[in-house]
Amino acid sequence: MTQQPVLTARGLTKRYGRVTALNNCDFDLYPGEILAVIGDNGAGKSTLIKAISGAVIPDEGTIELDGKQVLFRSPIEAREAGIETVYQNLALSPALSIADNMFLGREIRKPGPLGSWFRMLDRPAMEKRARDKLTELGLMTIQNISQAVETLSGGQRQGVAVARAAAFGSKVVIMDEPTAALGVKESRRVLELILDVKKRGLPIVLISHNMPHVFEVADRIHIHRLGRRLCVVDPKQVSMSDAVALMTGAKKPPEDALAA
Amino acid sequence: MSQIQEFEKVLSGSDTSVAAFEEHGKSFVKRAQHFLHSTPAAVPLIVLVLSIIIFGIAIGGRFFSSYTLTLILQQIAIVGILGAAQTLVILTAGIDLSIGVIMVISAVIMGNCAITYGMPTILAVLLGLAAGAACGLLNGLLVAYMKLPPFIVTLGTWNIVMATNFIYSANETIRDADVDAQAPLLHFFALSFRVGSAVLTAGVIAMVLLVMLLWYVLNHTAWGRHVYAVGDDPEAAKLSGIQTKSVLMAVYTLAGLIAAFAAWVSIGRNGSISPSAAVTDYNLQAITATVIGGISLFGGRGSILGTLFGAMIVGVVSMGLNMLGADPQWKVLLTGVLIIGAVAIDQWIRKVSV
Numbered sequence: 001m002t003q004q005p006v007l008t009a010r011g012l013t014k015r016y017g018r019v020t021a022l023n024n025c026d027f028d029l030y031p032g033e034i035l036a037v038i039g040d041n042g043a044g045k046s047t048l049i050k051a052i053s054g055a056v057i058p059d060e061g062t063i064e065l066d067g068k069q070v071l072f073r074s075p076i077e078a079r080e081a082g083i084e085t086v087y088q089n090l091a092l093s094p095a096l097s098i099a100d101n102m103f104l105g106r107e108i109r110k111p112g113p114l115g116s117w118f119r120m121l122d123r124p125a126m127e128k129r130a131r132d133k134l135t136e137l138g139l140m141t142i143q144n145i146s147q148a149v150e151t152l153s154g155g156q157r158q159g160v161a162v163a164r165a166a167a168f169g170s171k172v173v174i175m176d177e178p179t180a181a182l183g184v185k186e187s188r189r190v191l192e193l194i195l196d197v198k199k200r201g202l203p204i205v206l207i208s209h210n211m212p213h214v215f216e217v218a219d220r221i222h223i224h225r226l227g228r229r230l231c232v233v234d235p236k237q238v239s240m241s242d243a244v245a246l247m248t249g250a251k252k253p254p255e256d257a258l259a260a
Numbered sequence: 261m262s263q264i265q266e267f268e269k270v271l272s273g274s275d276t277s278v279a280a281f282e283e284h285g286k287s288f289v290k291r292a293q294h295f296l297h298s299t300p301a302a303v304p305l306i307v308l309v310l311s312i313i314i315f316g317i318a319i320g321g322r323f324f325s326s327y328t329l330t331l332i333l334q335q336i337a338i339v340g341i342l343g344a345a346q347t348l349v350i351l352t353a354g355i356d357l358s359i360g361v362i363m364v365i366s367a368v369i370m371g372n373c374a375i376t377y378g379m380p381t382i383l384a385v386l387l388g389l390a391a392g393a394a395c396g397l398l399n400g401l402l403v404a405y406m407k408l409p410p411f412i413v414t415l416g417t418w419n420i421v422m423a424t425n426f427i428y429s430a431n432e433t434i435r436d437a438d439v440d441a442q443a444p445l446l447h448f449f450a451l452s453f454r455v456g457s458a459v460l461t462a463g464v465i466a467m468v469l470l471v472m473l474l475w476y477v478l479n480h481t482a483w484g485r486h487v488y489a490v491g492d493d494p495e496a497a498k499l500s501g502i503q504t505k506s507v508l509m510a511v512y513t514l515a516g517l518i519a520a521f522a523a524w525v526s527i528g529r530n531g532s533i534s535p536s537a538a539v540t541d542y543n544l545q546a547i548t549a550t551v552i553g554g555i556s557l558f559g560g561r562g563s564i565l566g567t568l569f570g571a572m573i574v575g576v577v578s579m580g581l582n583m584l585g586a587d588p589q590w591k592v593l594l595t596g597v598l599i600i601g602a603v604a605i606d607q608w609i610r611k612v613s614v
Binding site for chain 1: 501
């Protein structure tokens with residue numbers, strides 16, 4: 001590819017005591033693409049994602065966003081830079097309402113003195129936008145936007161988290177297993193949403209174990225093994241079984257593995 | 261568009277309206293559970309009303325008089341204000357054992373500055389408030405940045421502040437008459453208004469206004485929602501972009517500041533300023549009011565209005581038993597029963613979605 005990558009990482013290393021989660025790992029994300037990251041359990045996918053979303057500070061290595069080196073010390077800094085993440089554990093507060101959760105950390109305040117002096121939240125506006133986003137995602141089974149998240153099913157919670165990322169991401173959207181807990185219809189909606197987000201020109205990093213989903217939407221597949229990038233493959237040229245063979249070590253990567 | 265798989269084709273015809281169900285299928289108990297889940301202050305309110313009715317029947321018209329009922333409010337003003345501070349801390353899944361002694365040392369500092377050092381009273385009050393906030397700030401630093409458990413931190417500062425209080429004051433009481441003569445402003449919250457036979461003090465009004473203000477902040481500002489989120493699931497709050505450390509710092513500091521405000525109210529109620537009040541278990545009374553008020557000790561759940569009702573329940577029970585001429589130990593026993601009952605109900609309400 002001749003384009004400049006949006007997000008690159010070089011030589012990321014992260015150790016937890018004696019456990020090495022990332023071992024000199026590289027990463028490239030190009031504009032407008034969907035990059036799937038696949039790998040065995042424990043290969044370090046989640047740590048890689050946390051490093052680029054600011055939840056983990058790597059011990060070594062550099063990250064560049066739009067060609068400028070960045071160092072995220074917290075997820076807030078990554079979010080402010082435009083990187084939005086759907087975490088595997090969803091990062092929702094169970095006792096708060098759906099609307100409160102979607103706007104957690106970036107609440108809308110009422111216009112005028114009520115908002116600026118009394119810091120009053122604009123609940124109707126937050127609830128309306130939350131409802132719009134959920135409708136866009138097809139999450140019609142959520143009856144009450146002000147119900148607590150803990151009263152939702154697992155799939156509905158996932159939908160809320162995905163809707164939140166889609167609503168706020170401006171440079172990169174990272175999704176860690178976004179369809180893992182969803183039903184057929186919700187999975188389809190999430191995949192369509194991923195393609196919608198792509199159409200708006202936003203690149204997406206998709207971590208998934210679901211090979212049909214990965215091969216359906218991904219433009220490139222980053223195969224992660226033993227804490228580093230083993231190779232990047234084109235889903236149109238590689239079969240699912242080849243990809244699985246690569247990520248489990250059953251097959252050696254081709255020589256020009258990074259060219260794809 | 262992606263290549264839709266065969267079994268997914270029917271999705272284009274799926275229902276697009278928001279789901280709605282008729283409610284008649286639910287049992288009364290289930291509906292009550294859902295109601296209590298969405299209205300956490302309801303349980304203590306119901307218990308409060310029931311206890312007023314029970315004691316009213318047992319004692320008769322004397323108990324229902326507005327004089328008696330407002331006297332109860334006067335008696336719980338200090339614990340109610342401390343309970344409001346405690347509520348903030350417990351909502352973050354913490355606990356503040358030092359809150360009672362912070363109040364006492366703040367009162368001693370206000371009294372000493374105004375009377376012993378002869379400072380302007382308003383300055384003395386501000387110094388007392390600052391001292392309370394500083395104690396709270398110390399708790400906050402240790403909890404948020406040193407990541408020590410709140411129980412241990414405040415157990416430590418409880419002893420430290422109590423000892424400092426006795427060393428600094430040499431355990432000398434400042435007499436009521438001296439306060440009245442030299443710093444009447446310190447007695448501001450003793451001001452009382454008569455409405456018929458009802459007697460309201462400025463302290464009672466301050467307690468109610470403070471609880472209403474905190475209710476607004478907790479429910480209608482971003483910061484308030486962050487307090488709940490931090491107590492609910494700190495990891496999720498952090499990943500959602502909340503500065504959990506500064507929220508914790510602010511909560512403990514504010515708790516210290518409110519405790520110092522309670523000190524000012526307590527000077528009005530007690531008249532004199534006595535360092536030996538530090539041995540009173542104000543912190544436990546505040547925790548009791550909070551727990552009976554339905555604030556979950558696990559954090560993130562409950563309404564501060566419940567704390568106010570919780571303090572009133574304790575006030576009604578102790579006044580009622582008093583008027584019945586019961587042994588004061590019955591009040592202690594009943595408080596214990598209420599605490600255990602409140603936590604049991606909290607656990608039941610939490611299971612709403614299961």
